[in-house]
Amino acid sequence: MAKGIIETVVARHRKDRTRLLDIIRDVRQEQGRIKPGDADKIAALLGVSSIEVEGVVTFYHFFGNDAAGTYAVYLNSNIVAALKGRAAVAAAFEKAAGIPFGSVTPDGRIGLHDTSCIGMNDQEPSAIINGTIFTRLTPAKAKALVAAMLAGKDVRKLAVPLGDGANASKLVRSMVRNNIRRKGPILFAPFRSGAALKKAAAAAPEDVIVEVKRANLLGRGGAGFPTGLKWEFCRREKGDRHYVVCNADEGEPGTFKDRVILTEMPHLLFEGMALAGYAVGASEGVLYLRGEYAYLKPHLENVLAGLRKKKWLGRGIAGKKGFAFDITIKLGAGAYVCGEESALIESAQGNRGEPRDRPPYPIQNGYFGRPTTVNNVETLCAAARILEKGADWFKALGTPRSSGTKLLSVSGDCRKPGVYEIPFGMSVAALLQAAGGSDARAVQVGGPSGACIPRAQFDRKIAFEDLPTGGSIIVFGPERDLFEVVHNFMEFFVEESCGWCAPCRAGNVLLKRKLEKIMAGKGTPRDLEEIEAWGKTIKAMSRCGLGQTSPNPILTTIQNFREMYLARIHTDRAFIPEFDLAESVRDAAAVTGQAFAEHAAEADHE
Numbered sequence: 001m002a003k004g005i006i007e008t009v010v011a012r013h014r015k016d017r018t019r020l021l022d023i024i025r026d027v028r029q030e031q032g033r034i035k036p037g038d039a040d041k042i043a044a045l046l047g048v049s050s051i052e053v054e055g056v057v058t059f060y061h062f063f064g065n066d067a068a069g070t071y072a073v074y075l076n077s078n079i080v081a082a083l084k085g086r087a088a089v090a091a092a093f094e095k096a097a098g099i100p101f102g103s104v105t106p107d108g109r110i111g112l113h114d115t116s117c118i119g120m121n122d123q124e125p126s127a128i129i130n131g132t133i134f135t136r137l138t139p140a141k142a143k144a145l146v147a148a149m150l151a152g153k154d155v156r157k158l159a160v161p162l163g164d165g166a167n168a169s170k171l172v173r174s175m176v177r178n179n180i181r182r183k184g185p186i187l188f189a190p191f192r193s194g195a196a197l198k199k200a201a202a203a204a205p206e207d208v209i210v211e212v213k214r215a216n217l218l219g220r221g222g223a224g225f226p227t228g229l230k231w232e233f234c235r236r237e238k239g240d241r242h243y244v245v246c247n248a249d250e251g252e253p254g255t256f257k258d259r260v261i262l263t264e265m266p267h268l269l270f271e272g273m274a275l276a277g278y279a280v281g282a283s284e285g286v287l288y289l290r291g292e293y294a295y296l297k298p299h300l301e302n303v304l305a306g307l308r309k310k311k312w313l314g315r316g317i318a319g320k321k322g323f324a325f326d327i328t329i330k331l332g333a334g335a336y337v338c339g340e341e342s343a344l345i346e347s348a349q350g351n352r353g354e355p356r357d358r359p360p361y362p363i364q365n366g367y368f369g370r371p372t373t374v375n376n377v378e379t380l381c382a383a384a385r386i387l388e389k390g391a392d393w394f395k396a397l398g399t400p401r402s403s404g405t406k407l408l409s410v411s412g413d414c415r416k417p418g419v420y421e422i423p424f425g426m427s428v429a430a431l432l433q434a435a436g437g438s439d440a441r442a443v444q445v446g447g448p449s450g451a452c453i454p455r456a457q458f459d460r461k462i463a464f465e466d467l468p469t470g471g472s473i474i475v476f477g478p479e480r481d482l483f484e485v486v487h488n489f490m491e492f493f494v495e496e497s498c499g500w501c502a503p504c505r506a507g508n509v510l511l512k513r514k515l516e517k518i519m520a521g522k523g524t525p526r527d528l529e530e531i532e533a534w535g536k537t538i539k540a541m542s543r544c545g546l547g548q549t550s551p552n553p554i555l556t557t558i559q560n561f562r563e564m565y566l567a568r569i570h571t572d573r574a575f576i577p578e579f580d581l582a583e584s585v586r587d588a589a590a591v592t593g594q595a596f597a598e599h600a601a602e603a604d605h606e
Contacts, residue, residue, distance in 0.1 A: 069111025
């Protein structure tokens, strides 16, 4: 029986090795798990080694060899979910299902699993059940969901009421809400398909690059590399073909802005990808969509089909001979590190999503070894607007160094969580006022890999020259324990490290233990010194952006909230051991009636 399923699934994907993630996903969905021996069968049908298949199976969060359950419940465990009542919801799931998180019911019906941010921070607590999103969960809703699953109901029909905009459409049918709080002129203004492509087609590809460079469009992922320059470098590279890859793997906890663009403005994004293809000389593009957003894929495929029908994709775009471009969608499977562009390319090729050594860079050796430009969703949308309305119009928005607008995902302790399109240069204080979070104690700018700033810095500007961010803004109210926040972030990085390089793999674990020692009241000034020294080493020596930023939650709070750490440590002690031997044997000594003699034990040891 299993053999038939695997053969059918592999044939459905045309025995294409690059679609290994899709094959594993489908086999797992149809069988409930990847069974012993399945990797060998898949490998034989694809003509690859079993190790390759096993390596992919074990790499991604939503895969693995263990059974996930006929109904696989993945409950978000990030810090905002925790602040909004996640613990009570989890307890309700456990009580109703009769199992703890991390396990599956004996009959295999229900599995309860933790997962990191699923892009729903503005409507927590949230969960994914068999690919269907459930938002604003309560203990009562969790109990009702378990009852429905035990009754064998279709979870897709349980996701009600439906959300707003395209979320309520036939192809999406999701209870997700867009929560668009502020619309700007670039991302959510009315857009007519083809408006930018017509202007591009009337010019040479080099002229398109010049216009984007003149607009000073900086990559919206946070690093801020000039988009026009990236396109120019890519175009110059020699190769039998070039590629455009859109990074829609927004895995930074607290970020959900791309989800809203993908839901409401996919035609703007796809037009931006086609423009990029025209500029760099690519006829193929890939949208890498994070696995958590798989529910949007039918909607996106439908938009692509419509654009092909109108000749905005395919051959002869905008009536120009030789202008050919089309887009395929590749789904991730839950791996934060795939937000790094070289890891994303590996994953899109059907491999483990491990970052590559650089150089060479993707513009030189990218998708299938060809010159590739990787841009994020917001960047490509902005590029389309630049071609539509011109570089001068775009540069008139924002600041002299940071042109245009920025889309922010705002969540946490504020009355109006959601997405805000703001001109670059807006202060954090002004944003908090708009979002209803003016009494905040701290704001996490740029997600866990960014910076945690105190009230004294709320006059700082959101812009590349001051506070750059990929888009995640998390607000923490005056009563919040920032140690809880930092600990949640460090747990995330420990879990998400791909494990390739020792500074990231081991260093984050050591930092987390040091933090826990301080939280347990056993810290000293020496522990703070070691955290700062180790954090700098991890940032400097890690292979990719994950390790290069993972110490930030601790380092930025030590820098900006040092009094919080000083209040928790023993400033009059040089050293306190992390492990207390006498405490650890206290219960055993009470049972046996033996008295633990610490000095005697030390003497014996000597």
